[in-house]
Amino acid sequence: QVQLQESGPGLVKPSQTLSLTCTVSGVSISSSGDHWGWVRQPPGKGLEWIGSIYYRGGTFYAPSLKSRVTISLDMSKNQFSLKVNSVTAADTAVYYCARLEGGSGFDYWGQGTLVTVSS
């Protein structure tokens, strides 16, 4: 059974870097042909795709976030990570990690973690 779990600080100061990790169990991210991605949801708002990474290392980012976002893989730990630089209050959201199964959509999701940007 595939499971994903986000971890990281719940509070980040403005202008600092938001860092989250997604730990995957039940499947190896290095042997799967899937993409692994991040989606966020500001309080009371809709879903926003942040970016995705392919196990061979290719990355894709939302144009609105591309200059501030990095997604990377740690195959030895079966994890992938998200970094968002220079955060502002607008980056306050629940952050989800998820598996993108080809063109089928995100079929497995983490439970989500709320990150608040505040001094």
Place this chain on the structure above:
Amino acid sequence: DIQVTQFPSSVSASVGDRVTITCRASLVISGWIAWYQQKPGKPPKLLIYAATTLQSGVPSRFSGSGSGTDYTLTISNLQPEDVATYYCQQPYSFPLTFGGGTKVEIK
């Protein structure tokens, strides 16, 4: 980039009613659309992918249709547990995009 417009933004219907939600893509996406259900405090749940394929375990009262740029999620025989917000998403090309969501309530 492919924009996805979802409507209506909210719908209120009675138990047993048929509810239809539509997504329109700015380009032809050749059936590559997914539908999700999200309940408060929970992650989205994949309901339908490739426009018409029901994800395993999803009740058969959910169905999807469409082609080209226009796609529809239908909930037939609306049940109280279907109260949620529904999103469409195009996995056809990067950057991936979601519709704005449709909140489904019971009258």
